[in-house]
Amino acid sequence: MPADGPKTGAGVQLSARRRGEGVRLANYVGGCWRAVDDVATLDDVDPASGEVTALVPLSGERHVREAVAAARAAQPEWRAVPPQRRARAVLALRSQLLRRREELTALVSADMGKTLADADGEVGRGIESVESAAAIPHLLKGETLEGVAAGVDVEMVRQPVGVVAAITPFNFPAMIPLWFLPYAIACGNAFILKPSEQDPRPAALIVEMVDAVEEIPAGVVNLVHGGREAVTAILDDPGIDAISFVGQAKTALFVAERATARGKRVQALGGAKNHMIVLPDADIEMAADAAVSAAYGSAGERCMAISQVVAVGHAADPLVAAIKERLPKIKVGSGLDEGVEMGPLVTREHRDKVAGYIDGAREQGATVVADGRETAPEGDGFFLGVSLLDDVTPEMDAYRDEIFGPVLGVTRVATYDEAVKLINENPYGNGTAIFTRDGGVARQFQFEVEAGMVGINVPIPVPVAYYSFGGWKSSLFGDTHIYGPEGINFYTRGKVVTSRWPDPATSQVDLGFPQTR
Numbered sequence: 001m002p003a004d005g006p007k008t009g010a011g012v013q014l015s016a017r018r019r020g021e022g023v024r025l026a027n028y029v030g031g032c033w034r035a036v037d038d039v040a041t042l043d044d045v046d047p048a049s050g051e052v053t054a055l056v057p058l059s060g061e062r063h064v065r066e067a068v069a070a071a072r073a074a075q076p077e078w079r080a081v082p083p084q085r086r087a088r089a090v091l092a093l094r095s096q097l098l099r100r101r102e103e104l105t106a107l108v109s110a111d112m113g114k115t116l117a118d119a120d121g122e123v124g125r126g127i128e129s130v131e132s133a134a135a136i137p138h139l140l141k142g143e144t145l146e147g148v149a150a151g152v153d154v155e156m157v158r159q160p161v162g163v164v165a166a167i168t169p170f171n172f173p174a175m176i177p178l179w180f181l182p183y184a185i186a187c188g189n190a191f192i193l194k195p196s197e198q199d200p201r202p203a204a205l206i207v208e209m210v211d212a213v214e215e216i217p218a219g220v221v222n223l224v225h226g227g228r229e230a231v232t233a234i235l236d237d238p239g240i241d242a243i244s245f246v247g248q249a250k251t252a253l254f255v256a257e258r259a260t261a262r263g264k265r266v267q268a269l270g271g272a273k274n275h276m277i278v279l280p281d282a283d284i285e286m287a288a289d290a291a292v293s294a295a296y297g298s299a300g301e302r303c304m305a306i307s308q309v310v311a312v313g314h315a316a317d318p319l320v321a322a323i324k325e326r327l328p329k330i331k332v333g334s335g336l337d338e339g340v341e342m343g344p345l346v347t348r349e350h351r352d353k354v355a356g357y358i359d360g361a362r363e364q365g366a367t368v369v370a371d372g373r374e375t376a377p378e379g380d381g382f383f384l385g386v387s388l389l390d391d392v393t394p395e396m397d398a399y400r401d402e403i404f405g406p407v408l409g410v411t412r413v414a415t416y417d418e419a420v421k422l423i424n425e426n427p428y429g430n431g432t433a434i435f436t437r438d439g440g441v442a443r444q445f446q447f448e449v450e451a452g453m454v455g456i457n458v459p460i461p462v463p464v465a466y467y468s469f470g471g472w473k474s475s476l477f478g479d480t481h482i483y484g485p486e487g488i489n490f491y492t493r494g495k496v497v498t499s500r501w502p503d504p505a506t507s508q509v510d511l512g513f514p515q516t517r
Contacts, residue, residue: 030074061233296330361409452476
């Protein structure tokens with residue numbers, strides 16, 4: 001892998017990754033892959049085998065500064081490129097993603113642990129974001145009103161923010177970078193990506209695809225690997241104008257407070273505790289299918305996973321029985337193996353932390369219907385089977401914390417009002433769902449529930465790319481939601497121009513405040 005080498009250096013990096021030789025990853029700055037040999041590294045570990053597949057350099061302030069310098073140098077010229085040409089560049093990236101979709105899907109599965117089907121769904125949703133961003137000439141259109149006063153017109157135009165950075169999490173190593181990158185550059189910004197140090201290889205492959213797009217000039221997209229030091233450097237660097245972040249609630253708050261204190265605009269998505277209400281009139285079999293799918297897909301490592309079912313009235317017993325019946329049929333193993341429905345967790349430490357909630361729930365009074373430790377595959381991978389906890393109450397750790405693993409809790413309540421009260425009193429407001437046959441109740445629920453994304457008989461209500469993604473309360477810190485219309489607003493600034501072209505003969509001094517006459 002050459003340092004400061006030509007664009008062909010990206011292919012060298014990829015071939016080494018394919019061989020799984022524990023290659024030391026490189027940063028991508030100013031259109032070149034740059035080796036980072038003067039810092040410590042973190043092991044990138046295959047969660048299904050426990051084997052080291054790459055060494056992640058823990059870049060520091062100097063490396064971030066290099067990326068910022070490259071981005072700031074490239075952004076003015078990129079901003080001047082007509083929106084239609086920027087759209088064509090985004091479409092060229094889409095072509096790369098479609099051509100190498102299978103390769104990216106396999107890498108997501110290998111690096112993060114997802115099944116191939118789940119990884120392909122992630123990549124597909126990322127491509128949808130690219131497609132949506134390609135409509136940028138339409139999305140950037142401003143507003144004009146003529147004649148607001150005698151001979152005076154007003155126009156609002158949208159202009160890029162400048163240099164923007166994204167700090168992305170481990171659980172969607174391809175999709176979430178694609179929530180940000182295409183919108184940011186389509187709006188005329190230069191972009192810096194700091195992917196999760198736990199599984200950064202899919203992001204590096206995406207940047208290799210960017211590298212192959214001739215329409216995207218060097219420096220417009222940059223990649224910096226690293227951990228907390230790199231994150232802090234990004235938050236503090238005065239050359240970065242805006243930051244997008246997805247991660248844990250505590251870190252999201254830290255990012256939002258530190259970056260805004262330094263004058264940056266921020267969109268930071270944090271924690272979640274997503275409830276799914278099941279009313280007595282619901283189709284119990286369908287609700288059970290939905291609960292199992294939404295709780296255990298991707299081993300529960302989704303910010304939109306259903307982690308808490310709220311069973312109302314006499315729906316509880318048949319629902320718990322139906323969920324329990326489905327659990328032995330879930331095949332756990334390497335995401336690359338045929339027939340596997342749930343892969344490993346991302347790290348050994350996270351697997352052990354999630355498993356600890358099972359004993360904790362039992363000690364605090366919950367009923368352990370299924371213990372995932374008893375059904376976990378043997379081997380060195382970070383596996384945990386599916387767990388089901390009944391009789392979970394709001395005082396328990398398993399209810400209060402975002403477990404982020406294959407542990408589903410069931411809370412029993414007597415009425416619909418009690419169920420909604422649980423959701424609205426929770427500090428998080430990311431996503432929620434209700435299962436019912438009653439349209440009136442469903443309409444009431446979507447009106448009064450305090451969450452940013454709501455599903456009606458839909459367990460994972462992730463918005464399509466032309467809407468926006470984001471929660472309420474402590475699930476969101478900062479200015480706006482992510483991608484879609486709010487993503488465009490975040491990556492641009494509105495400028496209002498008031499113009500008048502009068503006859504010079506009518507000019508006069510007027511010290512009064514301007515007003516419409």
